[in-house]
Amino acid sequence: MAKVHITLVGGQPMPVYNGIKCVQPDKVVFIYSEQTQHQMINIKNEFHNGAIQFEETEPLDSLHLQKIAAAALHYKEKFKDDDITLNISGGTKTWSYVFAKVFDDVDTAKIFYIDQNNKVYHLKDEFEFFPIS
Numbered sequence: 001m002a003k004v005h006i007t008l009v010g011g012q013p014m015p016v017y018n019g020i021k022c023v024q025p026d027k028v029v030f031i032y033s034e035q036t037q038h039q040m041i042n043i044k045n046e047f048h049n050g051a052i053q054f055e056e057t058e059p060l061d062s063l064h065l066q067k068i069a070a071a072a073l074h075y076k077e078k079f080k081d082d083d084i085t086l087n088i089s090g091g092t093k094t095w096s097y098v099f100a101k102v103f104d105d106v107d108t109a110k111i112f113y114i115d116q117n118n119k120v121y122h123l124k125d126e127f128e129f130f131p132i133s
Contacts, residue, residue: 008091015089
């Protein structure tokens, strides 16, 4: 069972970067738009040592709800046998809602949010949090 980290990329790179550092996954899947593709590339370049594998993805239209839902369902099915972490700190509110809703019933998925103070909120575990060191 691989450790797969799905992360939504928005204008603020630190919650995405900190999520990857905290989880130390085997594989990362970036969900990003054309507007945030440069952020995704910059974050990905920070992990250039090859220890983490990156899933090749295409940018999503941040306003096309059906495509976002289809992407979430695709990754839910693709990684159903893996240990999943989902970082909904970045991206749009719609992306966060859709991905959290799709992965909420996956027993092997942990959904979390990192705030501006680097507190990590585990959204499936009664909103417990811990600071990133």
